[in-house]
Amino acid sequence: MKDIKIQVNDLSLYYGEKKALKEISMQVPANKVTALIGPSGCGKSTFLRCINRMNDLIPSVSITGQMLVEGVDIYDKNVDVVNIRKKIGMVFQKSNPFPKSIYENVIYGSRINGITDKRELDEIVETSLRQAAIWDELKDRLGDSALGLSGGQQQRLCIARTLAVNPDIILMDEPASALDPISTSKIEELVHELKEKYTILIVTHNMQQAARVSDHTAFFYMGELIEMGKTDAIFTKPAKKQTEDYITGRFG
Amino acid sequence: MSSPISSKQNFTKESLEKQFRLSEFLAEKIISSVAFLSIAIIFLIFIFVFKESLPIFSLGKESAKVEMQQSVSASGDQPESYGGVETEDLQPESYGGVETEDLQPESYGGVETEDLQPETYGGVEKEDLQPESYGGVEKEDLQPESYGGVEKEDLQPETYGDVQAEPLVENNDSAEDTAKEKKSNSIWDTLLTPDWVPVSENPRFGLLSLLIGTLKVTIISMLIAGPIAILAALYTSCFASKRTKEIIKPIIEMLAAFPSVVIGFFALMVMATFFQDIFGYDSRLNAFVGGVAMALAAIPIIYTISEDALSSIPKTYTEASLALGANKWQTAFYVVLPAATPGIFAALLLGVGRVFGETMIALMATGNAALMSANPFESVRTFAATIGAEMAETVFGETHYSVLFFIGSLLFIFSFGLNALAEFYVKGKLIKKFQGK
Numbered sequence: 001m002k003d004i005k006i007q008v009n010d011l012s013l014y015y016g017e018k019k020a021l022k023e024i025s026m027q028v029p030a031n032k033v034t035a036l037i038g039p040s041g042c043g044k045s046t047f048l049r050c051i052n053r054m055n056d057l058i059p060s061v062s063i064t065g066q067m068l069v070e071g072v073d074i075y076d077k078n079v080d081v082v083n084i085r086k087k088i089g090m091v092f093q094k095s096n097p098f099p100k101s102i103y104e105n106v107i108y109g110s111r112i113n114g115i116t117d118k119r120e121l122d123e124i125v126e127t128s129l130r131q132a133a134i135w136d137e138l139k140d141r142l143g144d145s146a147l148g149l150s151g152g153q154q155q156r157l158c159i160a161r162t163l164a165v166n167p168d169i170i171l172m173d174e175p176a177s178a179l180d181p182i183s184t185s186k187i188e189e190l191v192h193e194l195k196e197k198y199t200i201l202i203v204t205h206n207m208q209q210a211a212r213v214s215d216h217t218a219f220f221y222m223g224e225l226i227e228m229g230k231t232d233a234i235f236t237k238p239a240k241k242q243t244e245d246y247i248t249g250r251f252g
Numbered sequence: 253m254s255s256p257i258s259s260k261q262n263f264t265k266e267s268l269e270k271q272f273r274l275s276e277f278l279a280e281k282i283i284s285s286v287a288f289l290s291i292a293i294i295f296l297i298f299i300f301v302f303k304e305s306l307p308i309f310s311l312g313k314e315s316a317k318v319e320m321q322q323s324v325s326a327s328g329d330q331p332e333s334y335g336g337v338e339t340e341d342l343q344p345e346s347y348g349g350v351e352t353e354d355l356q357p358e359s360y361g362g363v364e365t366e367d368l369q370p371e372t373y374g375g376v377e378k379e380d381l382q383p384e385s386y387g388g389v390e391k392e393d394l395q396p397e398s399y400g401g402v403e404k405e406d407l408q409p410e411t412y413g414d415v416q417a418e419p420l421v422e423n424n425d426s427a428e429d430t431a432k433e434k435k436s437n438s439i440w441d442t443l444l445t446p447d448w449v450p451v452s453e454n455p456r457f458g459l460l461s462l463l464i465g466t467l468k469v470t471i472i473s474m475l476i477a478g479p480i481a482i483l484a485a486l487y488t489s490c491f492a493s494k495r496t497k498e499i500i501k502p503i504i505e506m507l508a509a510f511p512s513v514v515i516g517f518f519a520l521m522v523m524a525t526f527f528q529d530i531f532g533y534d535s536r537l538n539a540f541v542g543g544v545a546m547a548l549a550a551i552p553i554i555y556t557i558s559e560d561a562l563s564s565i566p567k568t569y570t571e572a573s574l575a576l577g578a579n580k581w582q583t584a585f586y587v588v589l590p591a592a593t594p595g596i597f598a599a600l601l602l603g604v605g606r607v608f609g610e611t612m613i614a615l616m617a618t619g620n621a622a623l624m625s626a627n628p629f630e631s632v633r634t635f636a637a638t639i640g641a642e643m644a645e646t647v648f649g650e651t652h653y654s655v656l657f658f659i660g661s662l663l664f665i666f667s668f669g670l671n672a673l674a675e676f677y678v679k680g681k682l683i684k685k686f687q688g689k
């Protein structure tokens with residue numbers, strides 16, 4: 001069981017009256033990339049946001065069921081949400097660097113964790129940017145505003161910012177949806193390298209991308225988890241008809 | 253098939269011809285003319301205010317003498333008349349006569365005629381009075397205050413001695429020149445003194461204490477209003493639930509519609525006593541009470557605008573920060589607040605503008621005494637309150653009247669300068685500091 005990072009038991013989520021996730025049960029293996037696929041509005045983002053409790057920000061949300069991360073129920077009353085989020089980083093669909101300098105963006109997480117030593121911070125900036133494959137592009141302009149970067153650079157900066165706080169799990173919500181093929185492939189390579197150290201969940205609409213980067217794939221439909229398994233298996237011989245229709249593009 | 257194609261030609265010269273759209277044209281013109289009009293009106297108000305203060309700029313040359321009744325009219329003649337006197341120096345009567353003719357009562361010569369006559373002359377004849385002391389006396393004592401008076405006391409005997417010694421005539425001349433200068437500059441000299449005594453025999457228009465008073469009140473009220481308003485805005489935009497926000501925001505904004513007379517009245521009757529009980533100072537109405545009352549007026553303005561600035565910060569920033577493991581306070585202080593810097597800065601500026609120009613509260617709560625003091629618990633008098641209190645009592649065209657308008661121009665220029673400085677310098681720096689280059 002040491003290989004199971006996240007264990008989800010009968011998780012349901014309501015937006016007010018509306019049930020957006022229906023009794024989801026799944027296991028996410030450690031140090032692997034798990035892709036979440038499914039048609040728009042099926043609840044992928046909602047599910048991803050359950051894992052680091054981002055849905056707490058929406059007042060109307062109520063959740064039932066269990067979400068165990070390394071065996072700990074993160075929705076337990078005694079669990080501090082801030083500590084959860086320090087361990088579970090998130091990269092958003094739309095890149096959202098802070099309106100600060102590149103340097104400040106990367107060290108933001110370290111700053112709030114109380115690191116003030118300049119040398120340590122410099123080191124964090126360099127390693128994180130290197131990991132996100134953007135160090136060479138940005139090393140000479142660390143003082144510039146992050147908002148002046150291209151979309152692809154911003155997204156990789158956001159990844160670097162997430163890596164800088166050293167999480168265990170990284171959640172990526174369509175990280176490459178607005179990017180050109182070159183930036184996309186850089187991010188895919190990045191994901192590939194990162195799984196050595198991190199457990200990654202990635203939402204994508206791009207079947208090839210899911211096939212390329214992920215080890216496991218989960219197919220969501222209408223708030224339900226239809227099928228989950230090894231990526232090879234899902235893409236070659238899916239067990240459910242809906243899955244097959246979706247990945248072959250014959251959906252609806 | 254060929255005919256429909258040719259008849260279906262979409263891009264003809266006629267169809268693409270520029271069209272004149274009257275409504276569009278009119279709307280555009282109206283909008284731009286209204287905009288220009290409003291700018292022009294602001295400009296014209298300034299011109300008017302400034303124009304009314306213009307006399308004090310020429311006062312130095314002529315009108316000062318008339319208006320301040322310190323006529324130096326015959327100044328050009330003085331050296332000559334002096335010389336004349338000296339040649340005839342032995343006739344006491346003629347001496348006195350000459351002086352009374354040429355020199356004005358309070359000034360130099362006139363005084364002498366009153367006091368000097370017989371004995372002085374005798375004294376003079378001794379010829380042993382020091383020339384230096386003469387110059388010294390004039391420099392020290394003459395300055396802005398009562399010219400004539402000083403001379404009565406100090407000068408006379410010596411003057412005569414000097415006058416008689418030939419080489420000293422020059423000395424006398426130059427002394428008179430400086431005296432002339434001083435008189436002609438008198439308005440400007442008094443503007444930079446602490447004394448604000450506009451209605452008196454010898455009116456003085458010292459703006460320094462008014463300036464100090466205005467600054468004191470402004471600083472006190474901004475120190476109170478700034479943090480409170482910004483923290484309140486931060487609370488409602490980042491922490492409060494939607495319902496709390498919907499209650500708090502309109503309530504604070506309602507304060508903005510509070511007439512300042514009411515705030516002033518409240519400060520006068522309630523706050524003054526309350527603070528006096530706490531701090532135990534002497535003057536019941538003072539800069540502190542006024543500052544607190546004006547803070548009440550400034551808070552809603554600063555609050556509303558900074559709240560808007562804070563609320564318009566994209567949710568994605570907040571989410572990004574929280575997802576990195578920041579708590580709410582850290583998110584508010586390290587992400588939302590810096591991102592909203594320009595808006596908050598604008599809010600503070602508007603607050604300063606409000607306090608700076610606030611008249612009614614200043615009149616009612618600050619005590620209105622033009623004192624030079626750094627003590628926040630002393631009475632003060634602000635620029636705006638001075639205009640408000642005294643404009644009705646001045647005579648059109650009088651120096652006092654002009655000086656009040658000059659203060660009005662100063663208020664204008666101050667707030668304009670403040671905004672310009674903020675816009676072009678501070679804001680850019682702040683943005684760079686908080687948001688990268």
Ligand SMILES: Nc1ncnc2c1ncn2[C@@H]1O[C@H](COP(=O)(O)OP(=O)(O)OP(=O)(O)O)[C@@H](O)[C@H]1O
Nearest residue numbers: 015018020038039040041042043044045046047058
């Ligand atoms: N804040 C919200 N309040 C109410 N309903 C919401 C909210 N966010 C999402 N939903 C609903 O929940 C369902 C799932 O939304 P979700 O964003 O998880 O879909 P998704 O799978 O991520 O879609 P996409 O691929 O387009 O991003 C949708 O029907 C959506 O309308």
Ligand SMILES: [Mg+2]
Nearest residue numbers: 044045046173
């Ligand atoms: Mg989504």
